[in-house]
Amino acid sequence: MVKVTFKPKNIQIEAKVGENLLEVARRADVFIDAPCNGNGSCGKCKVKILKGKVDSKKSHHIKENEWKNGWVLACVTKVIEDIEVEVPENESSCMKGMKIEDLSSPKDREIFQRAINKILENGMEFRSYVRKDYIEIPQPTLDDNISDWDRIKRSIRNDLGYSKVFCRLPILRRLPHILRESNYKVTITHIPRGGNRTTIVNIEQGDTTDRLYGVAVDIGTTSVAACLVDLYEGKLLAKASSGNAQMQYGADVINRIIYATKNNGLEKLNKAVINDTINPLLRKMYLDSGVGKDEVIAFVAAGNTTMCHLLLGVYPDYLRREPYIPAFVRSPFIKASELGIDVNPETFLYITPSVASYVGGDITAGVLSSGMWSSEENVLFVDLGTNGEIVFGNKDFFVTCACSSGPAFEGGEISCGMRAASGAIEKIVIDKKTYDVKLDIINSKKPKGICGSGLIHLIAEMMIAGIIDRKGRINRNIEHPRIRFDENDIGEFVVAFKEDWDIEEDITITEIDIDNFIKAKGAVYSGISTLLLSLGMDFDTIDKVYIAGGIGNSISIKKSIQIGLFPDIPEEKFSYIGNSSLIGCYLTLMSEDARLKMEDVANQMTYIELSAHPGYMDEFVSACFLPHTNIERFPSVEKIL
CATH class of the missing domain: 3.30.420.480 (Domain of unknown function (DUF4445))
Structure with a gap:
């Protein structure tokens, strides 16, 4: 056995010789970001070996100077002796710094x-299914000597009208003490089960019906x-x-x-x-x-x-x-x-009820909160996140599908990508003549990486400026310090020079990154297209588009259309509906009628398995261009290009 110490928190754990460093960190409850789950493809699990030796593979994610200074990918590194490992602060704290809606705006x-x-x-009815009632229970005497449980059931029957009252063992165990300590004056929290039945889930001393x-x-x-x-x-x-x-x-x-x-x-x-x-x-x-x-x-x-x-x-x-x-x-x-x-x-x-393996309760909750279940118009609901789910319909029908967009919209599988946290670039403007770059950064003066909304802006701006072609390949004819190529002729564009921003490394986007993002946006667009094709409809039948999910509030509809993420329809048809899943949960919490409506919504949804649809792969391949192989589908973009 050898000892592994994780800095800066000085967490120490024993490990077997040859054990994977990422797995050691997981056993020690040390957070190391690993979007690819340790298969070496994302390059996000960088750590620095401060002391000791390890058996590690050289990766293209580790630059030469980083390798010389002890940086490795934890997922391809084996422990062979006592070591000290530095986990970068941006990794260990990335959960706390994420930009998530505060619901208060x-x-x-x-x-x-x-x-x-x-x-x-x-x-x-907008009223919770949980009830709270104060009751005063007649105290026992030699003449009225029924049990505590029968006594409380009798009072509930007489005062509240429930003839069938149930509880679980923990409530029964509390009864003898709480009744006597409160002089038989208690508040019960209960859940009516229809008719004259109810179940007690809490009992408190005195009158607490206001809480x-x-x-x-x-x-x-x-x-x-x-x-x-x-x-x-x-x-x-x-x-x-x-x-x-x-x-x-x-x-x-x-x-x-x-x-x-x-x-x-x-x-x-x-x-x-x-x-x-x-x-x-x-x-x-x-x-x-x-x-x-x-x-x-x-x-x-x-x-x-x-x-x-x-x-x-x-x-x-x-x-x-x-x-x-x-x-x-x-x-x-x-x-x-x-x-x-x-x-x-x-x-x-x-x-909340799911529909299928890849359409979950977050979507049924989202559809509930969107109100599309009562709409006369045809509504397209798109949830953009780590997974991409799509629903199309109105008060009469719903069809739904899920597309494997992967983590690109959250900055995953992108070399300088990151989640929407402090330091993430969320908006980018490129001068078409000078290629100068203007950045909007989340809660920081210095950039750390690029989040999903920033990637949409960046790729659209690079395409319009002629830096990349419609396949996402960097223009080899442009000579500019921001454009460079490695020994394998893989091009990259420098978004932020380290000297300009006083950061450790340049922030760049590579042709591989762009290809990954194009596939992600292509999955969403082709999912929308296939869903409509399955109904014999086209984009003209869409009356409204509701965008949900964490990325939705920050993205530009205009830029999203330019890269071919969304169909080229009037921007006024699009609206952002916030964290629709959380709002749907809130409605369910507050209204039993809303909960029953959501159950109906889940039952109404027809799930389309894209992988089994005969036209899906053709749609996907066609969508893996900027904005699309068929430029006529994007007349507003065709004018610009």
């Missing part, structure tokens, strides 16, 4: 209210967002968000599914999303709001189908194997105590 409040109004306009809370959580592949809600007023009392701690096991669902098949992999992924992501967010919200965890009695979560499996600790591998069968699409109500989620242990967790 006027625009976000407007989006929330629009979703609420849609529920009310359709005659639905009733719930939590809505959107579990994204890359980020997790949550809000704490007053179930009486519907008010957002607190909000919190962070990166999904599962990121260290891969940027996309396929890599995480593969990791789940490894020894203890599923357990680690489950722990990462609950213990290391959701529970810290809950504790932050409790601290911010003054709400106690035992007062939180309702919990709604949404995520893609893989995230839902990993949240519940259900083996997910068959999701990625033909014929792509999930273990479940609708989960039973589950108690918080079964998963160790930091709310009242008797709280029932509701997981």
Whole structure:
């Protein structure tokens, strides 16, 4: 055995000789970003060997001067003796610095209210399914000596009208003490089950009927967002968000599914999303709001189908194997105590229903919040994130599909790509004559990399300026310091020179990066096109386009059309609808009618498996150009070029 010390936190762990350094870090709970799950393709797991020797492979992701100074990729490095390893700060802190909507801007409040109004306009009740009632129970005597449980059931029947009352063992265990300590004056929190049935999920001393809370959580592949809600007023009392701690096991669902098949992999992924992501967010919200965890009695979560499996600790591998069968699409109500989620242990967790292996509950929640289920117009719903999901329809029908866009929209598989965190370049303008570059950087004066919205801007600007052709190849006829080629004739464009910005290395985009991004945008466009073709429709039939997902608020519709991400239709048809998954969870938390509507939405959706559609591959190949092989599909771009 040898010792491995991770700096700067001085975390030390023993490792076997020959053990993979990335796996050692994972065992030590040291976060090292690994979007590709350790197959050596992304180059994001760079660490520096400060002391000792390792057995490592030279990679094109490691520059010559970095290699000489001890930098290696953790995923292709074996431990052979005692070592000290420096984990760069931007890796260990990337989860905390992610730019995620705070839900508090006027625009976000407007989006929330629009979703609420849609529920009310359709005659639905906006009231939580959880109830809270104060009851005063007659104290026992020698003449009235029935049991505590029978006594409370009798009072509920007489005062509230429920003849069938249920509870679980933890409530029963609390009854003898809480009744006597409160002089038989208690508040019960209960969930009516239809008719005259109800289930008690909490019991408190005295009258606490003014305090009733719930939590809505959107579990994204890359980020997790949550809000704490007053179930009486519907008010957002607190909000919190962070990166999904599962990121260290891969940027996309396929890599995480593969990791789940490894020894203890599923357990680690489950722990990462609950213990290391959701529970810290809950504790932050409790601290911010003054709400106690035992007062939180309702919990709604949404995520893609893989995230839902990993949240519940259900083996997910068959999701990625033909014929792509999930273990479940609708989960039973589950108690918080079964998963160790930091709310009242008797709280029932509701997981929004999925549709198929790659269209999850985050999409059904998003469709609910969008209101397209009541629309007379044809609406295209596109969720842009680590996965790309598309829904098309109106009040009469829905068709849906998922496209394998990969992590490029989150900066994955891009050499200088990064998630939308502090230091990420999110907007780029290139002078067509001088090739000078202007940058918009998130919360920083110095750039660290380029996020998804920045990549869309950059590739569009490079195409318009003639720096790249429609295949994404850099123009060999341009002589300029920003354009250079390596020994293998792979071109790159310098977005930010290290001397100009006082940073360690130039920030560049290579032809390989551009090719990866073109494939990602091509997957989305061809998914939209194939979905419409399956219905015998074309882009002219689209009345509205709703863009959801973390990247949506920052991207330029104009630039997205220019690169061929979206069809060339009038920009006024596009609108951004925020974190539609979280808003859908909120609606479900606040309205039983909304929850039932979402169940109907999930049942209505017809899933199209793109890989089995005869025209999909032709559409995809055609879409892997800027903006498209058939330039006539993009008349606004044709004019510019």
